[in-house]
Amino acid sequence: xxxxxxxxxxxxxxxxxxxxxxxxxxxxxxxxxxxxxxxxxxxxxxxxxxxxxxxxxxxxxxxxxxxxxxxxxxxxxxxxxxxxxxxxxxxxxxxxxxxxxxxxxxxxxxxxxxxxxxxxxxxxxxxxxxxxxxxxxxxxxxxxxxxxxxxxxxxxxxxxxxxxxxxxxxxxxxxxxxxxxxxxxx
Numbered sequence: 001x002x003x004x005x006x007x008x009x010x011x012x013x014x015x016x017x018x019x020x021x022x023x024x025x026x027x028x029x030x031x032x033x034x035x036x037x038x039x040x041x042x043x044x045x046x047x048x049x050x051x052x053x054x055x056x057x058x059x060x061x062x063x064x065x066x067x068x069x070x071x072x073x074x075x076x077x078x079x080x081x082x083x084x085x086x087x088x089x090x091x092x093x094x095x096x097x098x099x100x101x102x103x104x105x106x107x108x109x110x111x112x113x114x115x116x117x118x119x120x121x122x123x124x125x126x127x128x129x130x131x132x133x134x135x136x137x138x139x140x141x142x143x144x145x146x147x148x149x150x151x152x153x154x155x156x157x158x159x160x161x162x163x164x165x166x167x168x169x170x171x172x173x174x175x176x177x178x179x180x181x182x183x184x185x186x
Contacts, residue, residue: 040088042141045075047171049145051088069167089142096172106184112137117179118160125156133157145169
């Protein structure tokens, strides 16, 4: 019985070509920003960003230095893979776009109040499953993450704020801001 090797060769070439294209795409993504030591960056830890400065390039990313008031940092802060490090640039407003323009954009500006709804840690807040935290936007990054200052006076809200948000930037698409996005989209 004779086997047709042309189909097998063709399939193998297609698979190899797919792997080559995928690898090129990954390396291009990792080198996308080309950050240098001294550049201001945001490090992404579950859509909560900490602002820092690149200290050195390492083989797979960067060593980042964070100022004393940064944090709380929920991810190990030593070496960051390139895909979790974004260049930082401050902007005065950010327009959050949805569904390719089918839904109205939501505008966020520095100085505006926002409300976070955060699931509580039972060690900190024993009586509620979630808590609303009122804050004011103090800075916005060009990638759509906001830094805020606490304006809630409730001690449980303050404790939860300092446990999870603190001096970090929170992505406007984060689940903590779902309540705020719903309010603004009406």
